[in-house]
Amino acid sequence: MKRLYGVTTAMVTPFKASGEVDHNQLQQLTNFLIEKGVNCLxxxxxxxxxxxxxxxxxxxxxxxxxxxxxxxxxxxVHVGAMNSEETIELAKHAVSIKADGIGVVTPAFFSTNERELYHYFKAVSESIPADFPMYVYNIPQCSANDLPVSVVEELASNFVNIIGVKYSFPDFHRVAEYTAINDANFSVVPGADKLFLPALALGCDGVVSGVSSVYPEPFVAIYNAYLEKDLEKAQRLQRFAAKYCEVLRGGANLSVFKEALNYRGLDVGDVRGPQLKITDAEITNLYKQLDVLAEEGKELLA
Structure with missing residues (x-):
């Protein structure tokens, strides 16, 4: 079964001014990311x-x-939804369109105990073929439900298609515990862009990076340097990538991502409400910062 690896880009969803999904721009974004060298979408x-x-x-x-x-x-394809029925519907759809696999976030907002977490992921796993890979996705700061290592271990032991975890909280102790599941044969991909290189050193397969949806180049360069065993170069690149993470606010405000893509010539529109577009003053400041980073990266990314 395929795994997520290297630079896995968490994609933005482009919208038209009318609010509809812009599929033409989505095609353009898909090609942009592939041409820049990302490994997975x-x-x-x-x-x-x-x-x-x-x-x-x-x-x-x-x-x-x-x-x-x-x-x-x-x-x-990420298929996690606000109820089990819709999650399973989206999981089956991903199979039908021949996606390579799915990610499934924990239940969100409503508190969920360990028994409920196990049965939720069990139901999704059993709804798709046993050879169709699935990552459980833990982002407790947003979902309000943490996914304990013990639950993930039990899921991985009982369901062959649950092959990994996407963990989007910067806790390296937990990352290390996840990487030990199934005698280190369990796939772990963090969602913390700033920790890409140290996560690779810890045994992770790669990173699921939101910032790379806007600036894939430094992340692709980090991974290539790592594969080439040029640690010093990889470290320099990781420090440079961290600057993009700071300027783009790590995705805390997705309007920043979308304005940065607009800056790069990809008209992906803006965010859906209740979030709002950043102000004109913020856009001006963002563009200035991106100009500085573009100049700084010329030699490093050459």
Whole structure:
């Protein structure tokens, strides 16, 4: 079964001025990221504003990305929803469109105990083929439900298609515990862009990076330097990538991501409400900072 690895880009979802999903720009973004060298695509996650889209919109986005990628990179579709029925519907849809796998976030907002977490992921796993890979996705700071190592171990032991975890909280103790599951054969991909290189050293397969949806170049360069065993270069690149993380606020405000993509010539529109577009003054300041980083990166990324 395929895994997420290297630079897995958590994609934004482009919108038209009318508020509809912009599938033409989604195609352009897919090609942009592939041409920049990312290894995998991860649409419809947190960066993709998943809970702001209808089920039909999410299916259409998944179809566009899978079709446009056309096997050039691995595509795992995030399918987690606010109830089990919709999650399973989206999981089955991902299978039907020949995605390479799925990610499934924990239940959100409503408190969920360990028994409920186990049965939620069990139900999703059993709804798809045993050879169709699935990552459980833990982002406790947003979902309000943490996914303990003990639950993940039990899931990985009982369901062969649960092959990994996407963990989007910067806790390296927990990352290390996840990497020990199934005698280190369990796939772990952090969602903390700033920790890409140290996560690789810890045994993770790569990173699921939101910042790389806007600036994939430094992350691709980090991974290539790591594969080439040039640690000093990889460290320099990681420090440089961290500057982009700071300027882009790490995705805390997705309007920043979208304005930065607009700056790069990809008109992806803006965020859906209740979030708002950043102010004109913020956009001006953002562009100035991106100009500085572009100049700084010329030699480093050459």
């Amino acid at each position: 991860y649409p419809l996650g947190t960066t993709g504003e998943m809970f702001k889209l209808s089920i039909d919109e999410r299916k259409a986005v998944a179809e566009t990305v899978v079709k446009e990628a056309n096997g050039r990179v691995t595509v795992f």
